[in-house]
Amino acid sequence: MADLAEAQKRIEKxxxxxxxxxxxxxxxxxxxxxxxxxxxLMRELQQLEGQYPQLLTPDxxxxxxxxxxLEALGVVEHPLxxxxxxxxxxxxxxxxxxxxxxxxxxxxxxxxxxxxxxxxLAVALTYENGRFVTGATRxxxxxxxxxxxxxxxxxxxPLAVPKDTPPRFEVRGEVxxxxxxxxxxxxxxxxxxLPLFANPRNAAAGSVxxxxxxxxxxxxxxxxxxxxxxxxxxxxxxxxxxxxxxxxSLDFKVNPNNRRLPDIGQxxxxxxxxxxxxxxxxxxxDGIVVKVNQLDLQQRLGDVGREPRWAIAYKFPAVxxxxxxxxxxxxxxxxxxxxxxxxxEPVSVGGVTIRQxxxxxxDDIRRKDIRIGDTVIIQRAGEVIPEVVxxxxxxxxxxxxxxxxxxxVYDKEKKRPACPVCGSEVLQPxxxxxxxCSNAACPAxxxxxxxxxxxxxxxxxxxxxxxxxxxxFQKGLIKDIADLYYxxxxxxxxxxxxxxxxxxxxxxxxxxxxxxxxxxARVILALGIRHIGEETAELLAGEFHSLAELAAASREELMSxxxxxxxxxxxxxxxxxxxxxxxxxxxxxxxxxxxxxxPMKAEVLPLSGMEFVLTGTLEAFPRKEAEDRIKAxxxxxxxxxxRKTTYLVVGAEPGSKLDKARSLGTKIMNEAExxxxxxxxx
DNA sequence: CCGCCTCGAGTTCT
DNA sequence: CTCGAGGCGG
Numbered sequence: 001m002a003d004l005a006e007a008q009k010r011i012e013k014x015x016x017x018x019x020x021x022x023x024x025x026x027x028x029x030x031x032x033x034x035x036x037x038x039x040x041l042m043r044e045l046q047q048l049e050g051q052y053p054q055l056l057t058p059d060x061x062x063x064x065x066x067x068x069x070l071e072a073l074g075v076v077e078h079p080l081x082x083x084x085x086x087x088x089x090x091x092x093x094x095x096x097x098x099x100x101x102x103x104x105x106x107x108x109x110x111x112x113x114x115x116x117x118x119x120x121l122a123v124a125l126t127y128e129n130g131r132f133v134t135g136a137t138r139x140x141x142x143x144x145x146x147x148x149x150x151x152x153x154x155x156x157x158p159l160a161v162p163k164d165t166p167p168r169f170e171v172r173g174e175v176x177x178x179x180x181x182x183x184x185x186x187x188x189x190x191x192x193x194l195p196l197f198a199n200p201r202n203a204a205a206g207s208v209x210x211x212x213x214x215x216x217x218x219x220x221x222x223x224x225x226x227x228x229x230x231x232x233x234x235x236x237x238x239x240x241x242x243x244x245x246x247x248x249s250l251d252f253k254v255n256p257n258n259r260r261l262p263d264i265g266q267x268x269x270x271x272x273x274x275x276x277x278x279x280x281x282x283x284x285x286d287g288i289v290v291k292v293n294q295l296d297l298q299q300r301l302g303d304v305g306r307e308p309r310w311a312i313a314y315k316f317p318a319v320x321x322x323x324x325x326x327x328x329x330x331x332x333x334x335x336x337x338x339x340x341x342x343x344x345e346p347v348s349v350g351g352v353t354i355r356q357x358x359x360x361x362x363d364d365i366r367r368k369d370i371r372i373g374d375t376v377i378i379q380r381a382g383e384v385i386p387e388v389v390x391x392x393x394x395x396x397x398x399x400x401x402x403x404x405x406x407x408x409v410y411d412k413e414k415k416r417p418a419c420p421v422c423g424s425e426v427l428q429p430x431x432x433x434x435x436x437c438s439n440a441a442c443p444a445x446x447x448x449x450x451x452x453x454x455x456x457x458x459x460x461x462x463x464x465x466x467x468x469x470x471x472x473f474q475k476g477l478i479k480d481i482a483d484l485y486y487x488x489x490x491x492x493x494x495x496x497x498x499x500x501x502x503x504x505x506x507x508x509x510x511x512x513x514x515x516x517x518x519x520x521a522r523v524i525l526a527l528g529i530r531h532i533g534e535e536t537a538e539l540l541a542g543e544f545h546s547l548a549e550l551a552a553a554s555r556e557e558l559m560s561x562x563x564x565x566x567x568x569x570x571x572x573x574x575x576x577x578x579x580x581x582x583x584x585x586x587x588x589x590x591x592x593x594x595x596x597x598x599p600m601k602a603e604v605l606p607l608s609g610m611e612f613v614l615t616g617t618l619e620a621f622p623r624k625e626a627e628d629r630i631k632a633x634x635x636x637x638x639x640x641x642x643r644k645t646t647y648l649v650v651g652a653e654p655g656s657k658l659d660k661a662r663s664l665g666t667k668i669m670n671e672a673e674x675x676x677x678x679x680x681x682x
Numbered sequence: 683c684c685g686c687c688t689c690g691a692g693t694t695c696t
Numbered sequence: 697c698t699c700g701a702g703g704c705g706g
Contacts, residue, residue: 333692341693358693360699385697386694433700531702533690563688565703639688 007052014045018061019160019251026155026222027253059131059159064152065217073209074146076136080230082122082172083141083306085289085313091268094290097312098264101292101301104309110297112261113240114270115226117287117313119201120176121208123151124229128168130161137208141306150208151175153217156253163250166236170229171252177204178282181220195369199320199377199389200284222283225252239293257281260293267314275316287315320379321354322392323347327372328359328403332421332444334452335530336437340365340405342376342388350380357386361433362405369393371400405435419444440580446480447473449528453481457534458526459515463508471497481526482584484512485591520597523547527581530571539563540572546596547585551576606681607635615658616651618671626674633681641666649674 018041025031025038042062049056056063088094102108122138135151136144151157154175177185182200189196197203207219228236228243237243241260248254257274261267271288278285291311292298298310324345331339340359347354357378359365370376374391391400409426411418417426417435424439437445447469454464464484472478475497477490487494487509494505518526521541525534532540543561544550550572558569575581589595612630614623614637621629626649627637641648641661648661648668661668669677 331692335691337691339692352695354694356694358698360692364699380694380697384694387698431701531690535689563703567702 004052004055007048008055011045011048011052011055014041014048015060017041018045019158019162022061022155023158023251027251061159064155064159065213070149070211073211075139076124076134076144076146078124078136078139078142078144080170081141081306082124082138082144083303083308085117085311086307087287088312088314094267094312094314095264101309104301105297109263111263111293112267113244113258113291113293114261114267115258115289115291116255116274116281116283116285117289117315118174118176118224118255119199119284119286120174121201121205122172123147123175123208123223124170124172125151125157125225126168126170127161127165130165132157132159145209147208149213150210150216153213154221154223156223158251161250161252165250166231166233168233169231171225171247172227172229173223173225173252175204175208175221175223176200176283177207178220178222179284180282181222185219190367195393196367196390223253224255226255226258226289236295238295240291240295240298241293243295261290271314278316285316287313289313317350319350320377320389321347321349322375322377323354325370325372325374325376325388325391328365328408330405330409330420332419332437332442334445334448334528336440336442336445338405338409338419338426338435338437340403340408342370344376344378347378349378349386352380354378354380354386357388359388362403362435363433365403371396371402373397373400440578443473450478450481450484452528453526454484454515458522459518460522461515462511463504464511468508480580480584482587482591485516485588485593487512516591516593518594520546520595523593523595524550527575529575531568532572536564536568541597545598548595551582551585607633610635610646611638612636612647612649613638613641613645613657613661614649614651618649618651618674620671620675629678633678647674 021031021033021038046062049060049062088097124136124144125132126134132152134146135148136146138144152159177200179200182197182203185203186196197206204221207216207221210216225247228247237246244254244258259270261270267290274285274288289311292301301309303309325342326345327343328340329343331341333339340362342357342359344355344357368390370388370391375395376391377389378386379389380386406417406426409417409420411423414423418424419426419437419439419442421444422437422439422442424437424442426435427438428435450473451466451469453459454461454469477487477493478484491505494500495502519541521538524532524540525537539561540550544553555569555573558564558572559566607630612635614626618626630637638645641657645666648657648666649671650658650668651671
């Protein structure tokens with residue numbers, strides 16, 4: 001570069017190009033060049049700017065992370081206060097809002113705009129002469145914190161707008177952390193032993209308030225702009241929708257899920273669509289915002305208190321809630337594991353009152369830094385199972401107690417940790433995370449073994465559930481699974497039980513009789529041998545044709561079976577070596593329970609060698625039945641799509657498996673094709 | 683020895 | 697759905 005003028009020209013060209021590619025990549029999400037090409041442009045610009053420091057300007061794309069750490073964040077006055085929004089929690093409340101403003105306007109028909117209410121951080125960005133000069137948090141609405149240097153690091157915020165604008169204007173938007181970025185961030189923090197963020201919102205808020213912009217720059221923050229705050233001079237659009245279009249033309253990132261809604265009747269379907277699909281969004285949304293489209297109507301409606309009358313937030317049913325963790329209890333599982341669970345102040349989440357939630361194990365509690373007495377965030381994972389997401393650290397009083405499992409189950413008289421049910425010694429096998437009750441005869445374990453035996457996937461004895469098992473067990477009518485088949489000799493005692501009439505007793509005994517002829521695989525599963533679940537039981541039943549053969553198998557024989565290694569082999573060996581278990585098997589046999597199976601003919605079934613994975617809801621039959629039919633024809637089923645998957649069967653509202661299948665190029669069939677295949681081959 | 687994949691086990695509420 | 701653990705291939 002010979003002279004300054006030439007360098008300046010090149011620098012300007014490079015900046016324009018980089019800004020353009022930035023925009024393609026971060027705003028439109030459709031890059032035109034490779035990362036390497038982009039990096040090359042960046043490097044050239046950096047080098048030129050190094051050579052001619054007099055040409056360096058603050059809006060250069062190289063200057064996103066230029067600033068030095070601050071001592072404290074400054075304060076910014078909002079020329080036009082940032083208001084909050086009124087809420088509607090039901091369709092009725094939304095209609096009430098609409099009726100109210102219709103009356104005020106003297107007209108019932110006016111168009112609206114629907115947007116997502118992103119759970120992030122509201123910010124105001126000020127531009128002067130087309131350049132980004134100040135960024136501020138909402139704060140109390142009138143004064144916020146100056147976070148300019150942090151917002152500069154967000155690539156989807158243009159440092160300079162591409163065309164003529166009013167000399168000074170402000171736009172408003174919501175900064176958020178995309179869900180996958182949030183998970184990545186937490187994974188990194190876990191590796192570094194840092195406390196985890198409870199949710200993307202907290203993570204975004206924490207990131208944006210950093211004093212050192214270098215830290216913010218490493219957080220994959222994003223933003224959607226949703227309004228023009230004020231504009232000095234220059235014409236502004238007449239409607240909100242046109243404003244959004246205008247903002248897009250200035251390279252601002254505007255949410256593509258915004259919709260024009262011609263009348264209030266359209267709002268409900270927009271809302272419903274996103275109630276159902278919100279889990280698939282890359283950001284957390286807690287509702288939709290409905291706005292009056294015409295700005296002159298907005299003006300006429302004005303504000304009440306700190307809320308505009310022309311907009312309302314229509315909230316999604318809560319999937320998260322906060323409550324207090326009263327205590328951590330311990331339950332004893334079928335295999336003797338001591339399982340911690342959260343005892344919560346009852347809280348309604350997604351329309352259901354939650355009182356308890358599993359906490360998995362001590363490591364998990366530590367990792368999430370959950371303490372007794374904490375205010376915690378609760379959510380229903382996959383819409384169903386409650387889960388403690390994490391504590392709200394800022395609400396701590398200092399009185400919270402860290403959880404220690406061994407201390408929790410410590411028995412003062414015995415002077416050692418003890419099983420909360422039977423008082424036996426507590427063990428933690430080398431290298432394992434879980435603690436165990438050492439007593440196989442522990443009533444909690446014994447009772448749950450019977451429940452498991454009778455359960456649907458195992459011997460499928462209708463009517464023998466948790467409650468009845470508990471009663472029978474406590475009355476001493478059954479001590480182990482074999483006793484079930486001798487209940488018929490104790491009719492009198494059964495009739496003496498509460499809620500057990502002639503009819504119930506007969507039904508129960510019939511169900512028990514019927515269970516004597518279950519397939520061998522189910523019997524093996526029902527025994528409750530450690531590490532033997534549905535799959536492995538099926539596998540063993542295919543190798544051995546009776547329980548006696550399985551019991552006689554050597555360690556080597558077992559380990560020669562694919563997917564059976566030393567641990568599983570030892571577990572099987574140990575089970576059949578136990579005198580109690582041998583006795584149970586003897587009594588099952590004497591009672592007439594079928595413990596063998598004719599070897600299946602080794603014919604080649606039509607679907608053998610094919611693995612099916614199901615996703616979404618099938619119309620014609622429940623998932624379990626579909627799986628059974630596949631297996632009956634010799635096929636196998638998998639729970640996730642891998643390279644081995646032959647077909648992905650897609651029902652209504654498929655999950656992420658469909659994306660995975662597409663990326664792997666797995667063959668995909670719809671339900672109709674799947675049914676046709678079954679009928680044709682079956 | 684590490685990373686992937688699968689399987690097993692426990693789990694909430696109505 | 698979640699996490700942990702077993703098995704296995706690289």
